[in-house]
Amino acid sequence: MSYARPKFRHPNLPKNELGYSLDYYEGSISTLCAGCGHDSISAAIVQACYEMNVEPHKVAKMSGIGCSSKTPAYFLSNSHGFNSVHGRMPSVATGGNMANKDLLYFGVSGDGDTASIGMGQFVHVIRRNLNMVYIVMNNGCYGLTKGQDSATADEGSKNKAGNVNEFQPIDLASLALELGATFVAQSFSGDKTQLVPLIKAAMKHKGFAFINVISPCVTFNNNVGSTKSYDFVREHSEATSTMDFVPHKTEITANYDEGTSKTVVMHDGTLLQLHKLEQEWDPQNKLSAMNAIYKSRSKGEILTGLIYINEESKDIHTIMNTTDTPLNKLTQNVLCPGEEKLKEINKGLR
Numbered sequence: 253m254s255y256a257r258p259k260f261r262h263p264n265l266p267k268n269e270l271g272y273s274l275d276y277y278e279g280s281i282s283t284l285c286a287g288c289g290h291d292s293i294s295a296a297i298v299q300a301c302y303e304m305n306v307e308p309h310k311v312a313k314m315s316g317i318g319c320s321s322k323t324p325a326y327f328l329s330n331s332h333g334f335n336s337v338h339g340r341m342p343s344v345a346t347g348g349n350m351a352n353k354d355l356l357y358f359g360v361s362g363d364g365d366t367a368s369i370g371m372g373q374f375v376h377v378i379r380r381n382l383n384m385v386y387i388v389m390n391n392g393c394y395g396l397t398k399g400q401d402s403a404t405a406d407e408g409s410k411n412k413a414g415n416v417n418e419f420q421p422i423d424l425a426s427l428a429l430e431l432g433a434t435f436v437a438q439s440f441s442g443d444k445t446q447l448v449p450l451i452k453a454a455m456k457h458k459g460f461a462f463i464n465v466i467s468p469c470v471t472f473n474n475n476v477g478s479t480k481s482y483d484f485v486r487e488h489s490e491a492t493s494t495m496d497f498v499p500h501k502t503e504i505t506a507n508y509d510e511g512t513s514k515t516v517v518m519h520d521g522t523l524l525q526l527h528k529l530e531q532e533w534d535p536q537n538k539l540s541a542m543n544a545i546y547k548s549r550s551k552g553e554i555l556t557g558l559i560y561i562n563e564e565s566k567d568i569h570t571i572m573n574t575t576d577t578p579l580n581k582l583t584q585n586v587l588c589p590g591e592e593k594l595k596e597i598n599k600g601l602r
C-alpha cells in the first residue's frame with residue numbers, strides 16, 4: 253500500500269534551475285519503520301537530484317527486493333522505475349542501460365540483495381563498468397524477512413535475539429575496489445552532509461559508482477552489540493575527507509590550502525574538492541584506498557567518504573563502441589542495411 257502526499261505546497265518554496273521545488277523530487281509517503289536509515293538515504297537522493305537540477309523523467313530507479321529495494325517508491329515519483337526480483341537488479345539495469353544510455357540509472361539494493369543472492373550479478377555489473385549509481389543500504393541484516401544476519405554482519409556482532417555472528421563479513425567496498433569499480437564511496441545514513449555530495453559526484457561519474465551506506469535497521473539491528481547500530485556507527489566512523497561538489501557552471505570561490513586538499517576534475521568539468529583529514533589521502537590511488545580500508549577495519553572502524561575514483565574510467569558503451577544514438581532510438585532503416593548490402597556481405601563470406 254502506498255500513501256499519497258498532500259498536494260498543497262507553499263507557493264513560495266525555493267525552486268531549482270528547472271523551476272521545480274524539492275517536493276517534485278519526492279515519492280509516496282514511506283511505509284518503512286519510523287527511524288529506518290533507508291528513509292534518510294531516500295531523502296539524500298531527493299536533495300541531491302533537486303540540487304543537481306536533474307530532470308526526473310530522465311531517471312530510471314532500479315531495485316531488487318527488501319525494505320531497501322522498496323525505497324524507490326519513496327523518492328522521485330516522476331521517474332521511471334523497475335522493482336525487479338531479489339538480487340537481479342543489476343541485470344535488469346544492464347538491459348535498460350544497453351537499450352537507452354541517455355537515462356540516469358539509480359540502483360538501490362540491500363546487503364542481503366547484493367551480498368548474498370545478488371552477488372553474482374553484483375560482481376559482473378562492476379566488471380562491465382555499467383554507467384549507474386549503485387547504492388547499498390547496508391544494515392547487516394535481512395530487514396524485510398525479520399532480521400536474520402546478512403553476509404555483511406560483522407564477526408562477533410550480536411543481533412536482537414542475542415545471537416553472535418560467527419562468520420567473517422563480506423566487505424562490499426573493498427570487494428568493489430578489487431573488482432575494478434571506478435568510483436567507491438562509503439557513508440552513513442545519518443550523515444546527510446557527507447552523503448548528499450557523494451551522491452552528486454556519483455551521478456556525474458561516467459561508469460559504475462558504488463556507495464555503500466551503513467543504514468541502521470531500527471527494528472531488528474539497532475541493539476547493543478550490533479556493529480550496524482546508530483550508536484556504534486556514530487562512534488566508530490572515520491572520514492577520509494570532507495568534500496564539496498562544484499557544478500561545472502559555478503565559479504569556484506572556496507579557498508583551500510595546498511597539501512591539505514585535493515581537487516578532482518570530473519569528465520564533464522565538474523569539480524570535487526576534497527578537504528583532507530589525512531595528509532596522505534589520495535582518492536585516485538587504488539593501493540592507498542585498499543590500505544586505508546584495511547587499516548580502518550583492523551581498528552574496528554568504518555572508513556567513510558570518497559574512497560576511490562578513476563576519472564579515466566571507460567564505461568560499457570565506450571568499451572563496446574555502441575552508437576551515439578541510444579539503441580532504442582535507432583530506426584529500422586538504420587538497423588537493416590537492405591537486401592543488396594546483405595548479399596554483398598554474404599558473398600564475402602563464401
Ligand SMILES: Cc1ncc(C[n+]2csc(CCOP(=O)(O)OP(=O)(O)O)c2C)c(N)n1
Binds near residue numbers: 338402
Ligand atoms: C528469490 C527470493 N528469495 C528470497 C526472498 C525473501 N527475501 C525477501 S527480502 C530478503 C532479504 C532482504 O534483505 P536486504 O536485501 O538486506 O534488505 P533490507 O530488507 O534489510 O533492506 C529475502 C531473503 C525473496 N523475496 N525472493
Ligand code: SF4
Binds near residue numbers: 283290391468470
Ligand atoms: S525492518 Fe528494518 S530495514 Fe525494514 S523498514 Fe523496518 S527498520 Fe527499516
